[in-house]
Amino acid sequence: MSGQTVVYVPRDSSALSMGAEEVAVALGAEAARAGLDLRLVRNGSRGLYWLEPLVEVATPEGRRAYGPVQPDDAESLVAAWRTGGAHALDLGVTDEIPYLRQQERLTFARVGITDPVSLDDYIAHEGYRGLKRAIAMSGEEIVKEVTESGLRGRGGAAFPTGIKWKTVLDQPPGQKYVTCNADEGDSGTFSDRMVMEGDPLVLIEGMTIAGIAVGATRGYIYLRVEYPDARAVLEQAIGAAEAGGYLGADVLGSGKAFHLELRIAAGAYICGEETSMLESLEGKRGEVRVRPPLPAIEGLFGRPTIVNNVISLASVPVILDKGAAFYRDYGMGRSRGTLPFQLAGNVRHGGLVEKAFGLTLRQLLYDYGGGSASGRPIRAVQVGGPLGAYVPEKDFDTPLDYEKFTEIGALLGHGGVVVFDDTVDMAQMARYAMEFCAIESCGKCTPCRIGSTRGAEVIDRIAAGDRREEHLALLEELCDTMLNGSLCGLGGLTPYPVQSALKHFRADFLRES
């Protein structure tokens, strides 16, 4: 190979958790030693996490992938790049790897491809085209485009994004806000993190479009404190957008202002609930507010506020760039577009799979996931986070679609999928759901605050063989109270995993104690 060799080593935190930083250092040192002119790009992750650290090199045929790479491989890799020789970790052209080739990456189009903090790279890969189009449109037209795309809230609740925006737009002029809920606290989810670490400018662009659409001049990203790497990337990206005139008092000379600030959460799961997040942004305890009023009417500091999840906002630029119809053409039923599914837990090929709605859970688990990591049969799958139901094998052929999942008593939520093999004790998982709710309850309403603690106690009694039928009936009744009597989704949805465990895996509650 002649000239400069361009090599990509992810700065994504999952890649770093497997040693990507050490690999980057080793490759740099080895290239210097061997006299290879190497340019190192720190990209996001391609989302093939079982292959991290996944290193790529630019070739005339496209980028070639190698993985999982360890620092010890630096010498042989540099030698292979110098001579064009073969390497044991060579995975071929990255885009041809079936796991990637079969995906439909709209929101994740640039993640893993570009340098996340380079404005030039972002623009060279179709970035900021959505904003440029939006600037020439009226607020009503932008909102109409988003509404017609069929985009629904990707944080889990699946509320139509355009309708939320319309409500804010319709409020009288005055201070309005755009807030991004980046408190991705659900186990089994990492798509928000991947976007923020791998393509933060798409989120910034989406928020700017939202601001211009509804007349909001200030935006906040509420980021969980457990994501320090995302924080560093976002800070750099916001700085780059400001320097480039894409944020600030006069966005791209449009005469419209949009100021964006990053705020760090403090480890309370409940602050992923929108009203609790707003309280937290106001500097208070993250206690849930009673609705109405809706945040779109009285939100942050009592002002009309858009509250959207990271993926919802990051999906807006492609909709504005390519049009509502382009996005709406993906998907099925009332679930339009794509969802970045996250394969997690006991799965062989864990990672990110962005697909149009409609493929089945089984396809996701086996065609992409390759079955369990342990090699044992998959027994239960929790979809949609800690508040989502456990789905048994008999329901694996359900299409991944909001309504189809509701029909089987489950939630699609944000598309996080946690896999469990046949060693799982579902009574213990049900107990954990209650325990988690007790730890994270904000304390404002009784069904959640007290119910969760009583729930864990009752499950302990059942496990101990104490008046089982009586206590099982009590547990069902408690679930009903929490479901119908809680103020928000934490207490209101904690029964989902519990009830699904009771329904599909009842034998686990009745084991010999």
Next chain:
Amino acid sequence: MQILDRTTHETVIGIVDRLKGKEGALLPVLHAVQEALGYIPPEAVPVVAERMNLSRAEVHGVISFYHYFRSTPPGRHTVHLCRAEACQSMNAKALEAHATIRLGVAFHETTANGAFSLEPVYCLGNCALSPAMMIDGRLYGRVTPERFDAVIAEWEKRS
């Protein structure tokens, strides 16, 4: 109640004055105090409250609500071990048992030599590479008991 020593007092005052103009400034202020001091000393509460025109109860209420804020000094390094579902599906409970024995502390405790504080965490976003842990902001994936020991030994050398 004890009062802060002069330097610490000035640090806290400096932070409040720098940040109090922000909208909803209390969380940024508390983060900055914890970043500077490692924790939020109870004696700092009246200082922050007075300077921000809030009641002590309001400031204390916020500190005690959020898991991340701590009122006692941490060890030199903080180990956050994930207890959430994805990690559980990959034997996080066994790792938890191993970690408490290896470090000789339970959750929310600090080792006698002051090297490590052990804290539970509910998801680090590394769910495809479970089980996961974080030490001082550095993330680790696929943490077997053996890898846990190796990583801890590495950090022991640093402290």
